[in-house]
Amino acid sequence: MSDEFDVIVIGGGPAGENVAARAVRGGLTAAVVENRLLGGECSYWACIPSKALLRPVELAAEVRRVPGLTIGPIEAGKVLARRDEAVAHYDDSGQLRWLDGVPATLLRGAGRLDGPRRVRVTAPDGSERTVTARHAVVLATGSTPAVPPVPGLREANPWTSHEVTAATSVPERLAVIGGGVVACEMAQAMHGLGARQTTMLVRGDRLLPRMEPFASELLAASFADAGIDVRFGTGAVAVERPEPGGKVTIRLPDGPPLEADELLVATGRKPATTQVGLDTVGLEPGRYVEVDDSMRATGVDGGWLYAVGDANGRTLLTHMGKYQARVCGDVIAARAKGEPDDLPALRDTADGRGAPQVVFTDPQICAVGLTEAAAREAGFRIRTVEYDLGSVSGAYLLGDGYRGRAKAVVDEDRRVLLGVTFAGPGVAELLHAATIAVTGEVPLERLWHAVPSFPTVSEIWLRLLETYGL
Numbered sequence: 431m432s433d434e435f436d437v438i439v440i441g442g443g444p445a446g447e448n449v450a451a452r453a454v455r456g457g458l459t460a461a462v463v464e465n466r467l468l469g470g471e472c473s474y475w476a477c478i479p480s481k482a483l484l485r486p487v488e489l490a491a492e493v494r495r496v497p498g499l500t501i502g503p504i505e506a507g508k509v510l511a512r513r514d515e516a517v518a519h520y521d522d523s524g525q526l527r528w529l530d531g532v533p534a535t536l537l538r539g540a541g542r543l544d545g546p547r548r549v550r551v552t553a554p555d556g557s558e559r560t561v562t563a564r565h566a567v568v569l570a571t572g573s574t575p576a577v578p579p580v581p582g583l584r585e586a587n588p589w590t591s592h593e594v595t596a597a598t599s600v601p602e603r604l605a606v607i608g609g610g611v612v613a614c615e616m617a618q619a620m621h622g623l624g625a626r627q628t629t630m631l632v633r634g635d636r637l638l639p640r641m642e643p644f645a646s647e648l649l650a651a652s653f654a655d656a657g658i659d660v661r662f663g664t665g666a667v668a669v670e671r672p673e674p675g676g677k678v679t680i681r682l683p684d685g686p687p688l689e690a691d692e693l694l695v696a697t698g699r700k701p702a703t704t705q706v707g708l709d710t711v712g713l714e715p716g717r718y719v720e721v722d723d724s725m726r727a728t729g730v731d732g733g734w735l736y737a738v739g740d741a742n743g744r745t746l747l748t749h750m751g752k753y754q755a756r757v758c759g760d761v762i763a764a765r766a767k768g769e770p771d772d773l774p775a776l777r778d779t780a781d782g783r784g785a786p787q788v789v790f791t792d793p794q795i796c797a798v799g800l801t802e803a804a805a806r807e808a809g810f811r812i813r814t815v816e817y818d819l820g821s822v823s824g825a826y827l828l829g830d831g832y833r834g835r836a837k838a839v840v841d842e843d844r845r846v847l848l849g850v851t852f853a854g855p856g857v858a859e860l861l862h863a864a865t866i867a868v869t870g871e872v873p874l875e876r877l878w879h880a881v882p883s884f885p886t887v888s889e890i891w892l893r894l895l896e897t898y899g900l
């Protein structure tokens with residue numbers, strides 16, 4: 431096997447895989463170094479299993495809202511079995527076949543930079559080899575869960591996103607530290623699959639603090655209805671678990687301690703860049719790798735190092751990592767061939783403006799662009815419009831007691847949308863229309879002619895524009 435490739439990608443998650451595919455499409459050779467499973471965190475311990483666990487919970491809630499249908503308890507065992515199928519039983523041979531077809535080479539093992547354009551790969555059997563990149567090395571090593579320094583927490587061996595998405599049973603009593611996306615999605619999944627007591631310890635005053643406040647409120651109301659105990663302004667001050675895998679006691683700032691059978695820590699991520707040899711190329715290990723809009727790492731002589739996906743910290747979402755990967759693979763190919771490297775498609779212009787995101791809870795929460803607070807902070811002259819989604823015929827027909835809301839943030843100087851947020855059952859598929867409107871900076875007067883079909887939830891677009899005054 432060759433020891434030289436045009437491009438070497440360290441990390442075979444969704445971002446890394448896509449860099450390799452685009453570079454090969456551009457006429458280059460590529461190798462992907464992966465030390466666990468090709469497909470990355472997203473395929474086995476994040477997006478895919480979490481959504482497989484949430485789907486029946488969401489569907490059961492939808493069915494319960496429609497009179498005339500009855501539904502029994504969810505059979506957690508069957509849901510966990512379907513999750514196992516969704517993660518291909520933690521076997522990446524399907525992904526390998528895909529990579530072979532690209533075609534690109536898999537180097538199974540841990541990759542580490544070893545000076546400019548060199549990567550040392552330690553195979554699972556401990557053997558080592560050094561491979562060289564003719565044009566570029568791309569770091570796509572992702573991120574790992576951050577565990578806060580609470581006394582006793584690490585020793586208690588809590589669940590992180592990794593363990594909860596791979597759970598083989600549902601704990602009777604689950605405690606969750608955090609109020610972000612992982613905490614909300616996984617608290618709902620475990621509660622819906624049968625946890626008898628689910629308690630969330632949220633240090634702030636609302637769930638999903640980066641979303642519009644109304645979305646946080648709707649979600650909190652839904653959790654309260656479902657019997658999830660959400661406690662704001664609190665957190666763990668100490669954790670005890672005398673028996674490995676046994677009962678956990680969580681000491682709180684005040685009041686009696688909380689007892690649980692399992693504890694999930696969902697307090698954000700840290701970059702997986704401590705063990706990748708950043709020090710050999712003049713960068714500081716353990717930090718997000720700062721990149722320019724062509725995904726090239728800043729501060730590295732020769733401009734041969736790139737970073738995509740979670741590893742650069744721009745936006746920790748699969749679709750954004752894959753978008754960056756397309757930019758990166760294409761720009762590397764253009765530069766290698768001496769072609770223009772500054773075309774619009776060769777720059778990341780979507781990060782930093784409020785990337786589209788769907789939180790797959792019930793209600794679903796999704797948003798793109800700027801929230802009202804972010805737009806004000808950025809100095810825009812704005813007006814906001816809100817509308818009750820339950821008053822839209824298409825939403826009403828989805829089920830009784832449909833609760834949802836939408837909000838648009840309008841740039842008053844240009845009369846275009848800066849951001850849109852939807853909260854409600856089944857709103858995820860509304861988001862891409864908003865993404866097109868915001869990214870395309872479609873004038874409201876033009877948007878008026880995009881007529882939504884009756885009776886769909888998309889009629890919310892008409893109602894928002896009417897509320898604005900069109």
Ligand SMILES: Cc1cc2nc3c(=O)[nH]c(=O)nc-3n(C[C@H](O)[C@H](O)[C@H](O)COP(=O)(O)OP(=O)(O)OC[C@H]3O[C@@H](n4cnc5c(N)ncnc54)[C@H](O)[C@@H]3O)c2cc1C
Pocket residue numbers: 440441442443444445446463464465466467468469470471472473475476477478480481539540541542570571572573591595612702705706738739740741745746747748749750751
């Ligand atoms: C529970 C959960 C649910 C999520 N749900 C969603 C969702 O619904 N939608 C969404 O858009 N995002 C979601 N995310 C975020 C998403 O998982 C990440 O943004 C995405 O996985 C990042 O992709 P990546 O390719 O950058 O990194 P990863 O997917 O983390 O892949 C990195 C790969 O690099 C490998 N690697 C690391 N170091 C080395 C090394 N030294 N040598 C060789 N290989 C190495 C790892 O083994 C891994 O396979 C979720 C995250 C979590 C935790």
Ligand SMILES: NC(=O)c1ccc[n+]([C@@H]2O[C@H](COP(=O)([O-])OP(=O)(O)OC[C@H]3O[C@@H](n4cnc5c(N)ncnc54)[C@H](O)[C@@H]3O)[C@@H](O)[C@H]2O)c1
Pocket residue numbers: 578607608609610611612613615632633634638639665696697698699746747787788789790
């Ligand atoms: N559906 C999706 O798109 C999806 C699903 C899951 C995860 N993700 C992505 O994965 C990433 C990680 O998710 P996450 O939920 O772990 O992170 P997050 O940043 O969304 O939320 C972390 C939460 O933990 C809190 N927190 C931080 N430190 C704490 C501490 N010491 N004590 C108590 N609380 C603390 C924060 O205030 C925040 O509310 C996010 O960027 C998210 O976008 C996306």
